[in-house]
Amino acid sequence: MIIVMDKSATQEQIDNVIDKIKDKGLDASVSKGIEKTVIGAIGDERILDPELLESLPGVQQALHIVKPYKIVAREWHNEDTIVNINGHLLGGENIQIISGPCSVETPSQMAAAAKAVKAAGVRLMRGGAFKPRTSPYSFQGIGFEGLDMFKEAASAQDLPIVTELLDVRHLDTFLEKGVDVIQIGTRNMQNFELLKEVGKVHVPVILKRGLSATISEWLMAAEYIASGGNHNIIFCERGIRTFETSYRNVMDVTAVPVLKRETHLPVIIDPSHAGGKAWMVPSLARAAIAAGADGLLVEMHPTPCEAWCDADQAIDASELKTLMSELTQIASILNRKI
Amino acid sequence: MIIVMDKSATQEQIDNVIDKIKDKGLDASVSKGIEKTVIGAIGDERILDPELLESLPGVQQALHIVKPYKIVAREWHNEDTIVNINGHLLGGENIQIISGPCSVETPSQMAAAAKAVKAAGVRLMRGGAFKPRTSPYSFQGIGFEGLDMFKEAASAQDLPIVTELLDVRHLDTFLEKGVDVIQIGTRNMQNFELLKEVGKVHVPVILKRGLSATISEWLMAAEYIASGGNHNIIFCERGIRTFETSYRNVMDVTAVPVLKRETHLPVIIDPSHAGGKAWMVPSLARAAIAAGADGLLVEMHPTPCEAWCDADQAIDASELKTLMSELTQIASILNRKI
């Protein structure tokens, strides 16, 4: 850690900072510049709190120089992690598209969706049985019954299922009912109690980015899961909140190269929630794969205009098929396979 | 609801929208302008989903004209709600300052804090036993044992206690241990499962604004609590996330007059988390009360430099006393009392 003192800091204030550092078992090195004095703390700086040091008299700024995350950091684990989802690989050279409807509605809707997903060459299926909705008066999902419908329809096409966990009390039932990948949604990215619980199981977890979460906070949220023992983590960018009002969110494609550099874990993108309109999805999906993403979460619905939620953002079966063909070609330019 | 059609919309597309509106049991009125056709849906528009309508061919935009929230809206309940916390009133002409340390640490720290809080003329005490922390490696609070310490120290000074609930599984124990006001933190503002549960009890709830939650989302989160039956809700602005990096968050003082217009429920501000530095607190606290806030959450610590968390933002006992005097004078200019 580096502590920069105020221009007017006294020797007594400098000594006080050095004492605090030594109290924690670290060493201190002092370097006097022309305008300011800088103190370096040598040792495992993760135990020093920069805010505490900044509250000491005469301190201008305290900065960590090592990253606050460790298990998820590429700095400590150089090779790409490849997540295995019932035999389907995600990461490294392997790209996976995950598709399906926003909400589970009826058995026939799910059967049609599963068939369309399979027919388009997609290997993993998504669907929501529990829906986090801004309004208490909106449709909240059909619950565990929906999970059964979903599993049955997907299994008939041999597709592993991805679904969102909202409530820590549901985790055991999710596992019993055969959920293959647990999704942690945007609003729960910093629901630390939920993160701790999914850290204790071994099923892969898709961790969506919070609406205004920084890359560093997102990596720390993954570190919560990883530190519990579950290293099967997939980051999912799904649009961030900005000042722009012409579209729902801004898909942050820069997060892809940055995360790939910071972490060894795979990174996927959800272009459907990012843009919020079906007509934007092909453009955003292509951009995501061209940027180097390891996969996508794409909403599709057999009959989008009749969907019970987020109707506006689901593409239909034929659009999914065309998209898969474009994405496969882009992947091959990058020496990857879908 | 108002539906604006594209300039190039066909009569068939217009008829299709009208059919969808009538299917839901509402009436439709059509108004043809020079450039565009506008359709109005007449009836209880809350059952119409603007996103669904926008996905229909030929529709440019669909807009709600009634507010999506109802119980919390001033439109439907004109007088100020006054929340009663063990006999201390908050709302209307009554301003309450709530103060105490960020974290519960030791019995002697809590006893000293409670005495200082009382001595400054403050009537309600805050303290955290469970702490939501960005890093899994940071101090996470001392848990239920801390809650007991806190209740004991506060009761000795006859101060009701305010503390944060992180985990839905802790609610019963919180009530058993005598928590007087439950705080829902920033990261949980849209943890809908937690909101539903606190909606079922009757203890007052402080609902902090999410880091990048809009006023409308915040009101809807309160509507989750209210629709469960608990109308003792206090909004707490605590700084929003913006592009600015010189301070932790931007305290959104404009939220005060806007919320006071939109809702009958009380609105308080947390200047300590907003700014993130103790030296900013007096300035921000005065601004909050001058803007019309119904109260404050202010961090104080008997010995700030030794605090276990967020040291940098706690003021000390003497600063709290000075601040209380300034705030009391500002309140009286506005014909209110602290």
Add this chain to the structure above:
Amino acid sequence: MIIVMDKSATQEQIDNVIDKIKDKGLDASVSKGIEKTVIGAIGDERILDPELLESLPGVQQALHIVKPYKIVAREWHNEDTIVNINGHLLGGENIQIISGPCSVETPSQMAAAAKAVKAAGVRLMRGGAFKPRTSPYSFQGIGFEGLDMFKEAASAQDLPIVTELLDVRHLDTFLEKGVDVIQIGTRNMQNFELLKEVGKVHVPVILKRGLSATISEWLMAAEYIASGGNHNIIFCERGIRTFETSYRNVMDVTAVPVLKRETHLPVIIDPSHAGGKAWMVPSLARAAIAAGADGLLVEMHPTPCEAWCDADQAIDASELKTLMSELTQIASILNRKI
């Protein structure tokens, strides 16, 4: 325009709004819903100011239903505009990459850059003689002398030149010295005096998006240029400002499909300024073309580590060549040509 009245609006207030609309020569239609009254203004609503109407008693909200921009809107001009830059087409099926150094430094640097740009198959060259810098103490560009150096080096390779205009008083000299495309930078997107002046000439203009400009404001800025008579306008997305601090800006790739829908004018992206680091450029550049952009502005420098400004974001000659090959392949998947 649609005016939504408050639930409690009186008949007198409704009549007053109708009078104001009629005063402006428009017609009014009134539609009484169950909860609220809505008034429609029929005629050329561009002359009504929503803010003025919202200041009238009893008005909840006033909304334009026609777009505020007209010349640049696809609504009024359906085919893609193709900008012709000395015989090189940009727009429609034609993609153009524009490359070169951030700053003009020396004749030999510019000669080397021009050769590398040409060798990579790029047809247009960029370079800055006047630099807008955050600090008055930073290098501000070498001025008109640099413009001469740039023009000479580029002409030797038969490359039209693109350069930024900072000062309205420089416009004539820019044209005399043979600038082929004028760039209006981020900080000047709403320098309306500058926009009005470039609207009077006929040289193509690249209009960069303001750091936090909405799509609508950006289109209106282009309308300033277009309403002066210059319709050779190219939009350039270059990263927006958000809460994220891990990278300089967030490249807003969603702006591409959205602008392509709203305007007939071409849209390019500057991945170098967006990310701020050379290692991000290939990933972001591929994403931009895959999303449907009509071109790119890419910084390259013959010897990046010796660059006088923005060193960190320039790729070198060999990286440019590799990138051009990838982009050409992606373009062909989309049936376009580079």
Add this chain to the structure above:
Amino acid sequence: MIIVMDKSATQEQIDNVIDKIKDKGLDASVSKGIEKTVIGAIGDERILDPELLESLPGVQQALHIVKPYKIVAREWHNEDTIVNINGHLLGGENIQIISGPCSVETPSQMAAAAKAVKAAGVRLMRGGAFKPRTSPYSFQGIGFEGLDMFKEAASAQDLPIVTELLDVRHLDTFLEKGVDVIQIGTRNMQNFELLKEVGKVHVPVILKRGLSATISEWLMAAEYIASGGNHNIIFCERGIRTFETSYRNVMDVTAVPVLKRETHLPVIIDPSHAGGKAWMVPSLARAAIAAGADGLLVEMHPTPCEAWCDADQAIDASELKTLMSELTQIASILNRKI
């Protein structure tokens, strides 16, 4: 400057950084920690560019430890600067309210406004003759003729005038016509050519904050003016752009204590543009003064509903009078005078 090397940096890379620092005439000190090596550059680090250093191989991060601004920094000039506007002091213990209409419209409107401003006890008058408008089709102000009207009306009440300069070519005429304070608007905060020109004259300048300008960029913009020789600079916060859509901007009251710490120059707030609605103005104005601002820019109009621009945000004469009384009382609590 501090340069933090990557964990995997080689000795050769470290030596290369040291060479670059020495090339610039500074000294280097190396400090090897357990995980990383840190290099300090000793001397006048303002000549080192952190981005250049970060582009060198093996460098993780380069950080300035001295502030990039100097003339405007309190670090180098501890006492408050008091700006003298024709005998009226602004800064130190002196608070000034500046009021008047958004736009100059007619001689009678300006005469009525000047009388109302004077009657409320306000000592400085504002008004716009040239208006920066988002749309080229909106009213752009009545120009120099309006300036004459404004000066005449204000002089009759002995009020110095404050008005916005949009075009560098207008500066001389502004001075000839007796403009007492030049306002640089939000959209021109980084119009560096304009800043350089107002830096050459001696009339006080109100520098409004850019819509999404950081505190540091704002201070650097002031440094542009100051480095030209004009030190009569007044900062004006006027609301920043965020994700919130319920109000026009977010008034950043935290900027007040932060700027007062960073700079010796005065800081005022414009609550009218910040909120965008007249009914918010009293609340925001009180908050600004309570936070420690040195003054306000408040829009007032003799007949707001007839205003030609920004009607919705102007208060009327009687509201201004009431507000002045509240503000005077708040100022006296802080031992200041209005």
